[in-house]
Amino acid sequence: MTLSLYDTLTRGKRAFAPRDPKRVTMYVCGPTVYNYAHIGNFRPVVVFDLLFRVLRDLYGNEAVLYAANVTDVDDKINRKATEEGVPIGVISDRYLAAYNADAAALGALQPTFQPRVTETMDAIIAFIGDLVTEGAAYAAEGHVLFDTQAFPDYGKLSGRPMDEMIAGARVDVAPYKRHPADFVLWKPSKADEPVWESAFGPGRPGWHIECTAMIEQALGLPIDIHGGGIDLVFPHHENELAQGVCAGHGHEYADVWMHNGFLNMGDEKMSKSLGNVALAHDLLKQYPGEAIRWALLAGHYRQPLEWTGDLIEQAKSALDRLYRVLDDSARFLDGVPTGARASGGEHTGATQAFDAVLGALQDDLNTPTAFAGLFQLADHLRAAVMGKDVAGVERSRALLLEAGQLMGFLHADAGTWFQGGADDDLKAKVEALIAARLAARTARDWPEADRIRGELSALNVEVMDGPTGATWRIKEQA
RNA sequence: GGCCCGAUGGCGGAGUGGUGACGCAGCGGACUGCAAAUCCGUGCACCCGAGUUCGAUUCUCGGUCGGGCCUCCA
Numbered sequence: 079m080t081l082s083l084y085d086t087l088t089r090g091k092r093a094f095a096p097r098d099p100k101r102v103t104m105y106v107c108g109p110t111v112y113n114y115a116h117i118g119n120f121r122p123v124v125v126f127d128l129l130f131r132v133l134r135d136l137y138g139n140e141a142v143l144y145a146a147n148v149t150d151v152d153d154k155i156n157r158k159a160t161e162e163g164v165p166i167g168v169i170s171d172r173y174l175a176a177y178n179a180d181a182a183a184l185g186a187l188q189p190t191f192q193p194r195v196t197e198t199m200d201a202i203i204a205f206i207g208d209l210v211t212e213g214a215a216y217a218a219e220g221h222v223l224f225d226t227q228a229f230p231d232y233g234k235l236s237g238r239p240m241d242e243m244i245a246g247a248r249v250d251v252a253p254y255k256r257h258p259a260d261f262v263l264w265k266p267s268k269a270d271e272p273v274w275e276s277a278f279g280p281g282r283p284g285w286h287i288e289c290t291a292m293i294e295q296a297l298g299l300p301i302d303i304h305g306g307g308i309d310l311v312f313p314h315h316e317n318e319l320a321q322g323v324c325a326g327h328g329h330e331y332a333d334v335w336m337h338n339g340f341l342n343m344g345d346e347k348m349s350k351s352l353g354n355v356a357l358a359h360d361l362l363k364q365y366p367g368e369a370i371r372w373a374l375l376a377g378h379y380r381q382p383l384e385w386t387g388d389l390i391e392q393a394k395s396a397l398d399r400l401y402r403v404l405d406d407s408a409r410f411l412d413g414v415p416t417g418a419r420a421s422g423g424e425h426t427g428a429t430q431a432f433d434a435v436l437g438a439l440q441d442d443l444n445t446p447t448a449f450a451g452l453f454q455l456a457d458h459l460r461a462a463v464m465g466k467d468v469a470g471v472e473r474s475r476a477l478l479l480e481a482g483q484l485m486g487f488l489h490a491d492a493g494t495w496f497q498g499g500a501d502d503d504l505k506a507k508v509e510a511l512i513a514a515r516l517a518a519r520t521a522r523d524w525p526e527a528d529r530i531r532g533e534l535s536a537l538n539v540e541v542m543d544g545p546t547g548a549t550w551r552i553k554e555q556a
Numbered sequence: 557g558g559c560c561c562g563a564u565g566g567c568g569g570a571g572u573g574g575u576g577a578c579g580c581a582g583c584g585g586a587c588u589g590c591a592a593a594u595c596c597g598u599g600c601a602c603c604c605g606a607g608u609u610c611g612a613u614u615c616u617c618g619g620u621c622g623g624g625c626c627u628c629c630a
Contacts, residue, residue, distance in 0.1 A: 106630090107630070108630085109630075115630090116629095116630095118629085119629090119630055120630085121630065122630045123630085125630095149628085152628075153628075236560085236625080236626090237559060237560065238559060238560095238625090238626075262628090284628075285628040288628095305630095307629080308560095308561090308624075308625080308630080309624075309625065309629060309630065310629090310630065311560095311625075313627090313628085314628075338630070339561090339624085340623085340629095340630080341630080342623080342624095373568095376569070376579085377568080377569060378570075380561090381562080381569090382561085382562080382624075384568085388567070388580090389567095389568065391580080392567080392568060392579070392580045393568095393579095393580095395579080395581090396578095396579055396580070399580095402594085403594095406593085406594085438570090444570070445570095446568090446569050446570045446577090446578070446579090447570055447577075449569090449578065449579070450570075450578040450579080451578090452578095453578060460594080460595090464595075522589075524589055524590070527589085527590090528589095528591090531591080531592095540591095540592065540593095541591090541592075542591090542592050542593050543591080543592075543593090544593075544594095
């Protein structure tokens with residue numbers, strides 16, 4: 079099996095071939111840390127985390143270098159810092175910590191590098207200097223601007239020929255620009271804004287150059303994979319590409335450009351400028367991170383995703399099914415004497431399902447099909463439990479766990495999944511009630527048994543009577 | 557105005573030139589004291605029109621509808 083990925087630049091899927099299989103590089107545009115990030119910000123986080131995991135599986139954990147940047151120089155951060163009367167670092171540190179915590183709750187591995195603009199300033203200034211030297215940038219009224227005329231392929235990534243762009247332009251063009259499409263590399267800071275010294279005068283960097291410099295500093299150019307949200311294709315990535323190849327550091331920038339589709343909130347686009355933000359931070363108080371992760375991967379990453387409560391509920395139910403069979407099979411295995419266990423024969427059906435998961439993931443991250451493979455694995459496991467096939471249970475259980483965990487799921491134990499919302503106090507209470515109910519059932523005192531079940535239900539607990547005793551779970555997470 | 561996507565059953569969502577993935581929900585049955593879970597069974601889905609083809613949901617063209625980008629929102 080080989081990994082194939084869709085490349086925005088060439089508009090097609092093709093086999094992924096890293097320049098150096100021992101050093102696979104990926105860069106993804108990260109957040110501007112000026113507030114809690116909304117759920118849409120986490121779609122690329124989860125999508126590219128999945129790709130990170132697939133790459134690690136393919137090339138080895140140490141061979142994959144993944145950099146996800148943080149923008150910590152920005153107007154919005156400045157504004158917030160001014161409001162609170164603190165340095166910008168206080169703001170960015172605070173929200174970076176929250177962002178990383180939310181990402182971890184969604185099952186995202188920590189990227190290899192998390193470069194920050196404030197820590198890359200020397201490289202940014204040097205990069206601008208190189209562009210000027212190469213004749214691809216010019217100074218004007220305190221700014222340094224990138225000369226888009228210097229890059230004949232400008233517009234190729236986003237499929238926007240320059241002349242058409244100008245014809246359709248609806249934005250005012252700054253008078254000091256030689257060409258309307260030229261963009262800022264360095265600009266003067268206004269009063270109260272943070273300022274850095276440079277050969278071009280005091281000021282601060284433009285947005286696009288930051289990423290290019292961070293890539294070069296963290297990973298070195300060119301890189302294998304560059305990712306981000308589809309809204310970044312133009313102008314951000316188009317500009318990055320232009321800078322990257324014009325600085326005289328080589329003619330390549332990124333081998334594969336990957337972009338995830340937008341997350342929509344009902345009918346309205348999710349944007350911080352509209353009021354309908356759903357912060358991941360708040361969502362995580364209502365739903366397990368794993369369910370949110372599942373929901374974010376429910377559709378193919380390049381398709382738009384409609385974010386609704388129903389979607390999360392369905393994701394939770396789907397995971398319930400997986401955890402249930404995991405739980406039942408664990409219980410089954412507990413009842414089998416260790417001596418009676420055989421180390422597994424070939425369980426071809428389960429193996430095929432496992433391969434189907436890997437194959438789907440390697441086919442441009444086809445998560446819906448990968449999910450189907452997970453359910454197939456679950457079916458095999460269920461059948462083995464019902465058939466009391468110990469070797470089969472062990473085998474398909476291990477495969478389900480391995481496949482699920484590769485995707486960043488099924489790391490919790492089933493007890494935590496179903497009973498995670500319960501504190502020790504509640505657990506003790508529930509166990510006592512279940513014991514009482516068992517006594518009533520043994521005495522065939524059905525009204526009493528049902529009364530206790532009602533009492534449990536009032537505690538938001540659901541009991542399930544099985545052949546080996548009763549199990550329970552929290553019905554709804556509070 | 558320019559550029560680019562998408563349109564699949566009640567919902568979500570893959571995929572394929574010819575046997576209707578998968579999940580959620582629903583319905584019938586089994587099991588259960590009753591439930592829940594589980595198991596078995598169950599769904600006349602591929603936006604409209606034309607074309608190509610022995611055959612199109614899948615390819616081509618046109619249309620309609622929806623969405624995105626063109627503004628330092630992933």
